[in-house]
Amino acid sequence: MHSHSLSTMILRTSLLLIVAFMATSSIASTSRQTTYIIHMDKTKMAANHSPGSSKQYYEAMIDSITKLSALTEEQGQDKIPPKVLYAYETAFSGFAAKLSTKHLESLKRVDGFLSATPDELLTLHTTHSPQFLGLEIGKGLWDPTNLASDMIIGFIDSGIWPEHVSFQDTGMTPPPSKWKGVCEKGTNFSQSHCNNKLIGARAFFKGYESFAGRINETEEYRSARDSQGHGTHTASTAGGNLVANASFFGLAKGSASGMRYTSRIAAYKACWRYGCVNSDILAAIDKAVADGVDVLSLSLGGSPKPFYSDSVAIASFGAIRNGVFVSCSAGNSGPSSSTVDNTAPWITTVAANYIDRSFSAIVKLGNGQSFEGSTLYYGHATKQLPIVYGKNAGSAGAQYCINGSLNKKRVKGKIVVCQRGQNSRTGKGEQVKSAGGAGMILINSNNEGEELLADPHILPAAEVGASAAKSITKYLNSTKNPTASIVFKGTVFGKPAPMIAAFSSRGPSSIAPEVIKPDVTAPGVNILAGWPSMTSPSGLKSDKRRVVFNVLSGTSMSCPHVSGLAALLKSARKDWSPAAIKSALMTTAYTLDNTRAPISDVGSSNSVLATPFAYGSGHVDPESASDPGLIYDLTTDDYLNFLCTLNYNSSQISLFSKGNFTCPKPGAFRPGDLNYPSFAVNFKGNAPNITVEHQRTVTNVGPPACSYNVQVEQPDGVLVSVKPEILSFQKLGEKLSYKMSVVSLKGPTKTSSTSSFGSLTWVSGKYKVRSPIAVTWSWR
Numbered sequence: 090m091h092s093h094s095l096s097t098m099i100l101r102t103s104l105l106l107i108v109a110f111m112a113t114s115s116i117a118s119t120s121r122q123t124t125y126i127i128h129m130d131k132t133k134m135a136a137n138h139s140p141g142s143s144k145q146y147y148e149a150m151i152d153s154i155t156k157l158s159a160l161t162e163e164q165g166q167d168k169i170p171p172k173v174l175y176a177y178e179t180a181f182s183g184f185a186a187k188l189s190t191k192h193l194e195s196l197k198r199v200d201g202f203l204s205a206t207p208d209e210l211l212t213l214h215t216t217h218s219p220q221f222l223g224l225e226i227g228k229g230l231w232d233p234t235n236l237a238s239d240m241i242i243g244f245i246d247s248g249i250w251p252e253h254v255s256f257q258d259t260g261m262t263p264p265p266s267k268w269k270g271v272c273e274k275g276t277n278f279s280q281s282h283c284n285n286k287l288i289g290a291r292a293f294f295k296g297y298e299s300f301a302g303r304i305n306e307t308e309e310y311r312s313a314r315d316s317q318g319h320g321t322h323t324a325s326t327a328g329g330n331l332v333a334n335a336s337f338f339g340l341a342k343g344s345a346s347g348m349r350y351t352s353r354i355a356a357y358k359a360c361w362r363y364g365c366v367n368s369d370i371l372a373a374i375d376k377a378v379a380d381g382v383d384v385l386s387l388s389l390g391g392s393p394k395p396f397y398s399d400s401v402a403i404a405s406f407g408a409i410r411n412g413v414f415v416s417c418s419a420g421n422s423g424p425s426s427s428t429v430d431n432t433a434p435w436i437t438t439v440a441a442n443y444i445d446r447s448f449s450a451i452v453k454l455g456n457g458q459s460f461e462g463s464t465l466y467y468g469h470a471t472k473q474l475p476i477v478y479g480k481n482a483g484s485a486g487a488q489y490c491i492n493g494s495l496n497k498k499r500v501k502g503k504i505v506v507c508q509r510g511q512n513s514r515t516g517k518g519e520q521v522k523s524a525g526g527a528g529m530i531l532i533n534s535n536n537e538g539e540e541l542l543a544d545p546h547i548l549p550a551a552e553v554g555a556s557a558a559k560s561i562t563k564y565l566n567s568t569k570n571p572t573a574s575i576v577f578k579g580t581v582f583g584k585p586a587p588m589i590a591a592f593s594s595r596g597p598s599s600i601a602p603e604v605i606k607p608d609v610t611a612p613g614v615n616i617l618a619g620w621p622s623m624t625s626p627s628g629l630k631s632d633k634r635r636v637v638f639n640v641l642s643g644t645s646m647s648c649p650h651v652s653g654l655a656a657l658l659k660s661a662r663k664d665w666s667p668a669a670i671k672s673a674l675m676t677t678a679y680t681l682d683n684t685r686a687p688i689s690d691v692g693s694s695n696s697v698l699a700t701p702f703a704y705g706s707g708h709v710d711p712e713s714a715s716d717p718g719l720i721y722d723l724t725t726d727d728y729l730n731f732l733c734t735l736n737y738n739s740s741q742i743s744l745f746s747k748g749n750f751t752c753p754k755p756g757a758f759r760p761g762d763l764n765y766p767s768f769a770v771n772f773k774g775n776a777p778n779i780t781v782e783h784q785r786t787v788t789n790v791g792p793p794a795c796s797y798n799v800q801v802e803q804p805d806g807v808l809v810s811v812k813p814e815i816l817s818f819q820k821l822g823e824k825l826s827y828k829m830s831v832v833s834l835k836g837p838t839k840t841s842s843t844s845s846f847g848s849l850t851w852v853s854g855k856y857k858v859r860s861p862i863a864v865t866w867s868w869r
């Protein structure tokens with residue numbers, strides 16, 4: 090993976106980024122320098138240096154390399170001296186620097202060199218461009234006990250709007266003494282913008298600027314101030330104040346509140362207009378851990394890659410080692426399988442689901458048919474108007490209503506049907522409006538299925554699902570003068586929920602299928618949370634509306650829910666490790682919806698039921714998680730043992746181990762022995778009668794003396810046995826082990842891998858400690 094050139098990396102990211110970076114990629118290539126993230130083994134470095142002096146140390150090292158290579162140089166090459174952008178010292182050891190390939194070669198010979206990865210751009214996990222929905226936060230999920238103790242949540246995101254009501258510090262005491270963070274000065278940001286609620290704000294852009302050129306301060310704040318809105322939204326979701334009477338133009342009205350609303354908040358801005366660069370993200374995580382955050386929330390990601398070349402995995406391992414809980418969004422690449430990102434076992438990976446409220450609109454066709462759709466448009470109903478679609482509405486691209494494709498004469502005064510894809514959903518509405526259209530029906534293709542996202546459209550508009558879309562196009566074909574109207578119903582409660590969002594990325598993990606990913610699901614569709622007062626809710630420049638709260642969807646929105654819940658649990662159970670908190674969230678998660686039916690999946694085409702590859706262990710339930718009975722705990726050495734089973738070599742392992750770690754002998758630790766709170770069982774090749782064993786150890790955190798019985802819901806195609814079947818505890822904190830054996834009764838089908846699902850639950854009175862089992866058969 091280290092062989093990818095920088096330009097390949099850029100091309101692999103989304104269309105927006107290719108366009109955005111057209112101008113700057115030439116700069117990068119002429120300078121013959123690339124930003125690399127260099128990992129160093131501190132135990133093997135030639136000279137020791139004191140904490141805080143790493144940057145000077147690496148600069149001196151680079152300096153000597155430059156002088157050395159200048160001696161052997163042909164004239165003209167490598168004129169530009171290398172530059173150290175960041176030194177990393179808390180979460181892991183190393184630095185980021187702009188280097189030529191020649192400098193890199195010299196660097197590889199330095200003692201302690203482990204690896205060099207070209208820097209790469211990641212994206213924020215909202216579901217593509219502006220997608221906005223609305224929803225009340227925290228209902229039923231929120232347990233406000235222990236809110237008095239100090240918890241600090243750090244956000245690696247697009248910054249923060251410090252004046253927002255969600256971040257006011259009325260009645261709050263000064264930050265805890267352990268806090269070492271600062272409030273950095275920058276564009277429209279000064280030290281006085283922090284307070285006892287927003288206790289830290291830093292900006293990281295050295296890596297980004299070496300990609301994109303200097304940030305244009307008239308378009309974007311070169312500081313922790315948030316111009317995108319994403320960071321303000323995620324921070325207020327996890328830890329924003331309780332704010333009464335919040336709404337989006339009257340929709341989703343109610344109290345807005347962070348999951349742990351008395352948390353302190355620290356913003357680490359590493360995401361800019363075109364994305365987030367790894368070297369900046371790493372610097373942000375490193376600083377956040379050094380500053381003393383308790384929880385880190387990362388609503389971002391790229392394409393899945395092996396953990397040894399995944400910067401977020403490496404840096405978050407350092408965070409976990411320092412006792413910091415890390416939650417990450419699973420990604421918005423669903424419903425295709427094996428799309429889940431951020432799958433390292435020490436990370437809590439969060440899927441996204443709908444909750445029980447929607448923003449309803451009814452589309453009525455001239456033939457009497459009507460369909461329920463979704464929107465945040467809040468005006469009067471349209472009249473029954475002519476509708477146009479595709480070539481009847483304009484030129485090439487008119488079916489997507491892309492920029493400039495609509496014909497004013499054909500569209501004026503009509504409702505335009507626009508298909509999802511190509512451009513942003515609110516952007517389609519902008520096109521229809523500027524062409525004189527009176528309204529828009531946004532239709533899903535099969536890919537988006539019945540996903541209904543409510544967006545802050547700037548004209549009367551609603552989105553309908555794929556099946557309604559078929560009826561509408563059929564109707565359009567069947568009549569000469571098709572008509573439709575849209576009626577806006579506003580906020581509607583009582584929908585079946587949770588349902589897994591189609592966009593939520595799915596397992597199994599393509600990097601380590603030995604662990605089920607995602608881990609849990611949390612609300613991520615129609616989330617109402619804080620918004621900067623200078624940014625339009627639709628993200629459109631032509632939209633002059635300004636709001637205090639906005640509605641977004643994405644695993645970006647579900648992740649901070651879990652970050653806030655982790656802070657709640659950490660204050661309730663101060664002695665729990667990050668792994669214990671995650672175990673509690675997982676083993677108490679539920680898999681039935683509010684109608685007592687299994688949680689359904691909006692993105693599935695044939696089966697309507699969600700599987701652990703969509704929601705992991707299920708939907709988080711914080712009150713149960715605060716009293717889980719048993720926990721599956723893990724240490725950093727356990728994770729390292731697991732990495733050994735992935736056949737990572739010693740230099741790959743030392744990226745995580747900070748030096749000194751030796752893998753156990755082959756077979757002494759099997760992938761299934763990672764003390765994880767869920768079970769991924771993999772049969773490769775011809776499997777009948779093959780047995781796979783999993784070893785687990787549970788710790789009693791419930792009543793001192795109690796006895797648990799095992800209950801197994803057997804997946805199809807296997808026989809599961811557990812030994813022992815009863816665990817009798819005498820003490821709090823006592824650890825007992827058990828073994829689960831799984832025998833395959835069949836082999837794989839010839840063409841594709843297949844999976845079946847079940848569960849293993851330890852039951853004692855009110856305690857049900859549940860772990861999903863996912864069995865997968867594949868040829869290779």
Ligand SMILES: *[C@@H]1O[C@H](CO)[C@@H](O)[C@H](O)[C@H]1NC(C)=O
Pocket residue numbers: 276277623
């Ligand atoms: C940022 O600061 C400049 C100069 O002080 C001021 O003109 C501008 O209005 C500020 N913008 C915001 C959004 O605060």
Ligand SMILES: *[C@@H]1O[C@H](CO)[C@@H](O)[C@H](O)[C@H]1NC(C)=O
Pocket residue numbers: 305306307308
């Ligand atoms: C910065 O952005 C403004 C507004 O878009 C533009 O007028 C200006 O030319 C830009 N400056 C640079 C240096 O690109």
Ligand SMILES: *[C@@H]1O[C@H](CO)[C@@H](O)[C@H](O)[C@H]1NC(C)=O
Pocket residue numbers: 333334
């Ligand atoms: C809530 O907002 C409405 C207007 O949107 C206002 O009439 C009402 O007084 C507000 N209530 C509170 C408690 O602030």
Ligand SMILES: *[C@@H]1O[C@H](CO)[C@@H](O)[C@H](O)[C@H]1NC(C)=O
Pocket residue numbers: 492493
């Ligand atoms: C759309 O096209 C118009 C001119 O045709 C242009 O001014 C505008 O910037 C374009 N908008 C986008 C989002 O590309």
Ligand SMILES: *[C@@H]1O[C@H](CO)[C@@H](O)[C@H](O)[C@H]1NC(C)=O
Pocket residue numbers: 559562563566
């Ligand atoms: C409508 O007609 C177009 C061609 O005129 C065709 O491509 C499309 O499949 C038809 N749709 C339906 C639902 O019949």
Ligand SMILES: *[C@@H]1O[C@H](CO)[C@@H](O)[C@H](O)[C@H]1NC(C)=O
Pocket residue numbers: 738739740741
């Ligand atoms: C580990 O693998 C990487 C990538 O293949 C390689 O560059 C490195 O030299 C290997 N290290 C050891 C100690 O084998």
Ligand SMILES: *[C@@H]1O[C@H](CO)[C@@H](O)[C@H](O)[C@H]1NC(C)=O
Pocket residue numbers: 132749
């Ligand atoms: C490395 O491990 C060995 C054996 O476990 C131990 O003796 C040594 O002190 C360790 N070195 C460091 C730098 O931690």
Ligand SMILES: *[C@@H]1O[C@H](CO)[C@@H](O)[C@H](O)[C@H]1NC(C)=O
Pocket residue numbers: 777778
């Ligand atoms: C699997 O084991 C059963 C009983 O132990 C035996 O009857 C059967 O032939 C075995 N199947 C295979 C494919 O080995």
